[in-house]
Amino acid sequence: MYLNSILWKKVSSDLLIHKYRTVLSISSIAIGLFVIGTLLGMMDLQLSYMDKAHQASQPSHISLMLRRDVDFSVAETIRNLPEVDSVDTMTQFTGQFKTSNSTPWQTGTLLFRTDYLNQKQDQMHLLAGSFPHDKAVAIERLSAQYAHLNLGDTLEINTPNGTETLTITGIIRHPFVKPPTFGGQIHVFIAPELAPTFNIPSSSFRQLLVQVKPPYSPEKAHLIASEIRQKLATLNIPVNATLLQNPEQHWGRAIFKGIHLILTVMAWASLALSSVLILNTVGALITQQTNQIGIMKSLGARRTSIAKIYLSEVFVLSIIALLIAIPLSWVGAYYSSQWLLDLFNIEISGFVYSPKTLYIMIAGGLIAPILAALQPILQGASISVRQAISSYGLGADFVSNRFDQWLELKIATRLPTIYAMALANLFRRKARLIGTQSVLIIAGVLFMVIMSLITSLKLTLNNELARSAYDIRLGFIQDQPGETINKLVNSVPNTQQIELWKRLPVELSVNAKLIQQVGSLGMQMIALPTNTLMYKPLIVEGRWFDSSDEQQDHLVLNADTAELNGIHVGDKIQTSLLQQSSRAWEVIGLYRWFAGSGYAVEPVYGPLSTLQLNTKTEFKYSFALLTAKLNSLTEEKAYLEALKAVFQEYPIALDVYTTLAKREQRQFAENQFKPMIGMLLGLAIMIAIVGAIGLSGTLAISVLQRTREIAVLRAIGAKSKTIFRLFMLEGLFHGLLAWLISVPTAYLVAAPLAKQLGLTMLGIHLDFVFSQLSVLIWLVVVLILAIFATYLPARNATKIVVRAGLEY
């Protein structure tokens, strides 16, 4: 864009003379760019590092969690299956330990691999020290951070043969651990030679890792997993869960797919909103400089020359905004992705940024403001000399329409004159009002939707927990006789009721084709008493079990899975349970599954009596559901620890993944949702700040444009505080109007939006409730923002001197 030095001088002096307006314009573009850079950069860094870390761990394609210790020879058998490329093994089990920082016994996961130096799949990388050997153990990276454990610290571990004191000599990264704040266990790696101390043969395994022969495809992995399960069934080896994963893409991608889509939309929306403010600012600049445009035109300037001057001003503003936003967004993206990656146990070494995002920022940062400014600039540049240099006092810029007349007659006449003037001024420049309001309204709606999402999430969690009458669920690694469970559970004080359930891997098929499932960790049948008092899921179609289902081949299926496969209540589906031939079971009901992100084993409910009828051997149970006299999270923790101790003592190994306490589980669930909700709230606040900057800009421009009017007011006796009050009122009316519009808008859109956000981001069907509190909070926030945004322009208005103002 060529401009000669005099015109550049005009550009620079325009920007320097009105510093406040320049700062506001730069801030609004910079905030939009910062949001884009931070969010897109964070997503890019996050996904690329997740995938890199995933690929580096040589991920298994199929991971089967077995219900008992299995000899290595079984792994060899599986390796010999035609489509299996390689196998690897590991064992994870529950143990109790004490650290030097804690006195009570804690439950954690102990893990060993046969040969740490020769891991083929799901490799666990040594980050510091050495791999476990003899009585030297290693601690998982996240566990070390959470429990404040370091190399050289000791752990006391409870074994069936007494307590062992072990020294931490290594820190290892496990690719598939849940962070302890989300309910993940402390993981301790032990040497295989230490396994017999826990009555586990060192030449055995509980988790089988499989890679299929290339080329990999999810369908192929699914098919081979089914073959392996059948093979294991023939060897009388039950499988608790099967995990399938893409070797190229990190398993966590699925969790972020929805939220990334929403964040991308919001990032671009924030740039669009900040561009609206550019439209306002440039529009005002043109209006303010109409006289100058007229003079330049009378001196021979053409439309293009005029347009170039103002486009150059926008270009300079954009460049400065980019220079501010780029480094800030690099920092924002780096730290936010580091924080998110840490949740997936992935470290970033050294400062990194996303080059792709940088290009997007540069393109967006230069194009969006210019596009926004184009219309007012072209319109301004097209004005005739006569129009531009004429001036007719205060009313020249005010064309009243029917709305203004209605406002004046019906509302303003009932108000004191200052209020009437502030209200009328609010509606004076409607295009600018719409621009400013749209940003504030969107921020308000977003805020109320997010608050409703949080409230709905809490309600959903409460409702789900209300459907579960139990306080504690104990899951056993191997199924146990009911008599033993009852005896052990009843030996712990405060126990009230107990109910026993059984789980079995299940494969469902329709027309000889395995059905698609929502849960990414496979399906299992949960067999429970038909008159269960402990749990009743939310039934969306059909019914839950009653006594008429005793010993019947009836099941209750996940509604999403049913929808995915076109299954309805009353349909019969082929059900294949362990060691049993496939039979047709009738779907009597569909339940709403509450599982964040679907990264879980999907339950299919069936009557316990049907399984008992078909079991030839002694019937054993997988879960014990207990109610107890508990009043707090602390009491619940103590009770669960007591139960764990009793079972450990017996010894019966509890399954860390399926043993849970209700109150604690709720806390973990809330912790899991916090990062995403935090991110959304952060975005709403960013948009609100953009709105406040816009409001401040609008009022600053109003002060400039109404300089003569302010001078007239002062000439007829208005004091400084009156002028100050007038502009403060206008700012507050802006806030109030935005609030008045955003409340019904939010009320209308909150339910579908929050439900969609819940489904896309959190993977759950929300029980919706509109957050009434958010309406009040937003009123306070928007009024505070309005006060902050208005203060400076209002103060500047009081500084206008009458003579200078009248000459303006």
Place this chain on the structure above:
Amino acid sequence: MQNLIKLNHIYKAYTLGPLKTPVLQDISLTINTGEFVVITGPSGNGKSTLLNLLTGIDKPCEGEIIVNGSALHRLKEEELSVWRGLNVGIVFQFFQLLPSLSLLQNIQLPMDFVNKYPRKERLERAHYLLDRVGLAKQANQLPGQVSGGQQQRAAIARALANDPALLVADEPTGNLDSATAENIYTLFATLQQEGKTLVIVTHNEELAKTANRHITLHDGRVSSDQYQSPLQ
């Protein structure tokens, strides 16, 4: 008659870069209560500056200005705003009515600023003033909905809102046709008969004839100051 305005050796200059341009030089004047004074003279000879000094909109570089007992040259900007509201009504060339307020509210506004009249009386007084200038029917209209002459009459009504002792006007008929301008002269004459002091800057010879005192400025000095019999 009582002195309402007293100017003593007023000197006013504007500084533009290194140049100091004198606008008013050694002006000494006394204007009594009830006088109708017109100030004329070629453009750029200090008429509007003199008016600005009388209303406290501008300050002299040297000299004293006493209006209705207040030494304006000593008052601060904020004090001047309060003083103006109580003591002077200003009529501008371009009317300068607040475009977003009705004529009625434009007249109420100075009363709300000054609080001279109890709140309850202000509306009634605004209606009375509009009635006086013949705009009772247009009370609730916005300035943009009425003619230029009507706007100027509303501006005069606004200037009278707080019943000031002094009414000043800068080219009040500069934007009006002759018939409308005549209406305005009549209104000024009536106000004088009611005891108001009027100081008006104008180029309009007809308007100048309706006043009882005619001051002419030339090169920033009073070149003539004559009492005359006003034309009725």
